[in-house]
Amino acid sequence: MPIQRKHTMYHSTILEADPDTVWATVRDAMQILDIVSPGDLDIHRDVSWVEGGSVETVPARYDFRLTLNGRLVQQEIAARDEINKTQSYRAIAPTSGVAGYEATIRAFPITNDPARSFFEWSRILEIADDADLNVVEAIIDVMEKQTDAVRDHFATTSK
Numbered sequence: 001m002p003i004q005r006k007h008t009m010y011h012s013t014i015l016e017a018d019p020d021t022v023w024a025t026v027r028d029a030m031q032i033l034d035i036v037s038p039g040d041l042d043i044h045r046d047v048s049w050v051e052g053g054s055v056e057t058v059p060a061r062y063d064f065r066l067t068l069n070g071r072l073v074q075q076e077i078a079a080r081d082e083i084n085k086t087q088s089y090r091a092i093a094p095t096s097g098v099a100g101y102e103a104t105i106r107a108f109p110i111t112n113d114p115a116r117s118f119f120e121w122s123r124i125l126e127i128a129d130d131a132d133l134n135v136v137e138a139i140i141d142v143m144e145k146q147t148d149a150v151r152d153h154f155a156t157t158s159k
Contacts, residue, residue, distance in 0.1 A: 011147035012120040036146040097131025
């Protein structure tokens, strides 16, 4: 499938954990990056809060390097709604052919099964005109698998 200059993605899944448990984990960028980059996938390294950022601060900046090409990725938590368990984040600077990036994660209760959650992850990537499309395709391929990694994390921790 050809990459569009504005690439949108939406993924959702059911998690084997209640919304409060899910939210306590996914609202922390350090934890979710660890979940979506387990040892065998190893897509991020040198992950850290920067410029006074922390899990309790909004906005909060964090950086990491892509293992794929060593490029620095600078992102920030841009908004968080603790009541509705929603968090948005965005890229601060372009890198690896991605000129802009915005994403939102949400954890919803399942009305008839309070021990489980509905999780969604939406993203918009703006691809630079001079991007190496092989690199961008590799990044998108990784993102396609990340919601499953979150699902698998909660499947193993709830047992």
